[in-house]
Amino acid sequence: MKRTLLVLSVAAAVAFAGNGEALVKKHCAGCHMLEKPEPSEMGTAKAPPFDAVIFHVKDAVSGEEAQKKFMVGYILAPDASKSVCESNKVAQFGLMPSLKGKVGEAELNEIAAYLLKVYPHPEFVSMLREILTNNRLAALKASPFLINSDNLPHMTKMLIQNWDKAKLGLTDEQKEKLLKIRKETMEGVGKIRRKLQMLELDVADAMIEREDPKSVEKQLEEIAALKLEATKIHLKCISDTTAVLSEEQVAVLLPFWE
Numbered sequence: 017m018k019r020t021l022l023v024l025s026v027a028a029a030v031a032f033a034g035n036g037e038a039l040v041k042k043h044c045a046g047c048h049m050l051e052k053p054e055p056s057e058m059g060t061a062k063a064p065p066f067d068a069v070i071f072h073v074k075d076a077v078s079g080e081e082a083q084k085k086f087m088v089g090y091i092l093a094p095d096a097s098k099s100v101c102e103s104n105k106v107a108q109f110g111l112m113p114s115l116k117g118k119v120g121e122a123e124l125n126e127i128a129a130y131l132l133k134v135y136p137h138p139e140f141v142s143m144l145r146e147i148l149t150n151n152r153l154a155a156l157k158a159s160p161f162l163i164n165s166d167n168l169p170h171m172t173k174m175l176i177q178n179w180d181k182a183k184l185g186l187t188d189e190q191k192e193k194l195l196k197i198r199k200e201t202m203e204g205v206g207k208i209r210r211k212l213q214m215l216e217l218d219v220a221d222a223m224i225e226r227e228d229p230k231s232v233e234k235q236l237e238e239i240a241a242l243k244l245e246a247t248k249i250h251l252k253c254i255s256d257t258t259a260v261l262s263e264e265q266v267a268v269l270l271p272f273w274e
């Protein structure tokens with residue numbers, strides 16, 4: 017008798033584990049990719065791959081029960097202001113349609129438990145780290161600024177990623193002001209960036225042609241002056257943006273400023 021019970025419960029556990037996977041294939045795989053995405057596939061999908069989704073869920077919500085609850089709640093009632101994906105990503109993919117009435121809550125709990133157990137794959141996490149490092153290096157290489165400290169953040173980029181988040185709670189009036197600051201900043205820095213590219217090419221060409229460094233001193237001075245100007249625009253953007261935000265909003269965006 018005892019033995020049959022044990023066998024039964026092992027069988028039930030196996031069935032339970034297998035069920036999560038089958039449910040995910042049935043209800044989610046049409047949009048969310050189940051395998052680790054290649055970097056090139058990230059831009060063309062209908063929805064973020066589960067590796068990325070669960071990476072963000074685990075990053076944003078702490079504790080497995082809370083993570084499950086968040087996922088089930090989101091799937092039944094998707095909401096851009098609660099999304100753990102960046103606001104610009106939600107805009108890119110469109111909001112997830114609600115699965116209310118299509119998948120029961122018990123099934124959703126099984127699905128969530130399965131996803132949290134399997135994702136993100138370790139290879140995905142290392143790929144993501146590599147992409148982030150490369151992006152960071154590329155950004156530094158192309159930076160028109162004199163100071164590239166983490167403590168001088170790119171406010172416009174951070175705002176785009178958090179634009180619709182309930183946690184940040186931007187009002188329409190704030191959004192309008194921030195869009196103006198963003199436009200001024202992007203235009204100012206964009207112009208300088210293009211000039212800098214030309215000047216830096218000139219300097220490199222001169223060295224390749226074995227010319228006297230003195231022949232490019234004028235260009236060097238221009239480069240320095242342009243970088244100074246870009247840095248002033250960057251600082252003004254930080255100061256204008258933080259002036260529009262409340263202290264609480266600044267703390268949401270810049271926890272490392274405390």
Ligand code: HEC
Pocket residue numbers: 040043044045046047048062063064069073087090091094095098099100101105106109110111112113115119127128
């Ligand atoms: C019709 C396409 C579609 C289906 C089917 C679908 N999703 Fe999504 N899902 C999306 C899109 C698009 C997003 C990204 C936008 C967003 O976050 O709302 C998303 C985002 C998510 C997120 C992240 C939420 C957040 O905080 O941004 C979770 C979790 C999620 N889906 C789980 C599931 C699960 C589990 C299933 C199956 C039960 C499923 N989805 C089925 C399209 C879909």
